Amino acid sequence: HFCVCCKCRSAFGKFFSAGAAVAILTATVRKTLLAIGVLILISAVGRGESWSIGAGTGPFIFGHFAERTVTVMNETGMAPSKTRLSAATRPGAVADIERDFADRWAIRLEVTWARAPLRIKSASGNQGVTLDAGHVNVTAIAAPLIFRINARRALRFELLGGPAYALYNVHRRAGGGVTAPLFEGTRGRWGGAAGAGAAWWWSPHFAVEGRVQDIVTSSPFRATDIVASGKGVHIPKPQNGHTTVGIRYRF
Template identity: 65%
Template sequence: MLTRFAFSALLCLAALPSFAENWSIGGAIGPFVFGRFAERTVVINTETGTGKTTSRLSAATRPGAAADIERDFNDWLAVRLEAAWTQSKLRLKSSGGGTGVTIDSGRVNVTTFVVPFVVRLNRGSIRFHLMGGPAYALYNMHRRTGEGSVPLFEGTRGRWGGAGGAGVGWRWSERFGIEGQITDIVTGSPFRREDIAATNIGVHIPKPQNVHTTLGIRYRF
C-alpha cells in the first residue's frame, strides 16, 4: 500500500511538464511532539470508596529530520512530496489522586509521508504559505523487556491520516532559501484495544496528533 501511495504521488509530479526553476528540494530538522496513542482508565475500589487511575501511552519529544521535493504550478500554488523520520522513547504515564508516574515502555521509529498542496500567500523574498493533504505514517515499535515494562506489540503498522501546516520562507538568492514550518499530522493510532488490555473496558484509542516543527534549507533548480 505504501509503495502504491508513494509511486502514485511521484507519477503526479512527474506527469507535469518541468520548466526551469519550477522544482525545488528541501531538507530540515526540528523537534517532533507526539500525541497520545492509547488511554486506559481503571476504577479502584478501596475501603474509603472508589478512585480512578488513568494511563496514557505516548512518546517523548525528540529531534527528527524531513526532506521533500516540490513542484510549482505557478507563483502561489505547488504540490509537495515530503517524508519525515524520527525515533523516540515510548512513555506510559499513569496518574490518579493527584499523583503520577512515568514508565519507559520501549521505543518507536516513525516514518511519515505527506503529499500536500502548498498555497503561498504573497510574493517577494519573504513568503508565507499554508499546506494540507493526505498523510501515511509507519510506526515501528520495539518493546522494552524487563521488570516494570509494559507488554506492547512489536513490529510495524501503517496508518492513514491527514496533515496541515503553515510556514514562512526567505529566499536569499534565486536558488537558495531558508524555510521554517509547523506541520500538524493526525493519523490512526498504531495500537489496537487488544494491545492494551484483554477487555475493552476503560480503553480508549485516540488518533494521535503529532506536531513537527522544522527549520531547513530549500534549493530551487
C-alpha cells in the same frame, strides 16, 4: 496516577496486558533510506525553476496512542484514574521535493521520520515516565498542497494540507525488565497533514524556511494490545506535531 521513575516498571505492567512478543526486524531505517533515494532520483530529473528540494529538523511531539481508565483506591475512596500512552519528544527530520504549478500553488512530496522511547503519563498532569522497555519509530509520507500567501516577496508565507500515511514501528528492547511485553512490528495508518510555514529567499536558488505541521493518523495500537478484553481503553487519533527549521534549494 504514575509516580516517579522508580515505579516505571509497575506502571508499565498495569497499562499493558501480558502476551507473547513476536520478534521481527525493524524496517523503518530501510524504508527511510528508500524514501530518500526516491526523492534524490526524482530531483535528479527535475529541471527548471518549478522544482525544489528541502530538508529540515526540529522537535517531533508525539500524540496520544491510547488511553486507559481504571478504578483505584485513594484517600477518599474509589476513583477513576486515566493514563495515556505516548512517546517522549525527540528531534525529527524531514526531506521533500516540491513542484510549482503556479506562483501561489505547489505540490510537495515529503518524508518525516523520528524515533523516541515510549512514555506513559497521567491525564491529570504533565508529569510522565519515560520507559526504557521499548521505542517507537515513525516514518510519515505526506503529499500536501501548498498555497503561498505572498509568492513574489523574499519572505514568503504559506499554508499546506493534504493526505498522509504513517508507518509506526514498535520495537521492544531486550532486557527491559517488564513482564508485560509490547506488540512488536510495523503498522501503517492513513491520515492527514496540515500546517503553515515561512521561507526567506536570500538568492534565486537558496532559502531558509521554518514550518509548523500536524500529522494526524489513526493510532497504531488497538484496544486489545492494552488489555485482552479492551475494557476501559480508548484509542484516539494521535496528533503528532513537528516544528522544523531547514533549507530549500530551487533548481
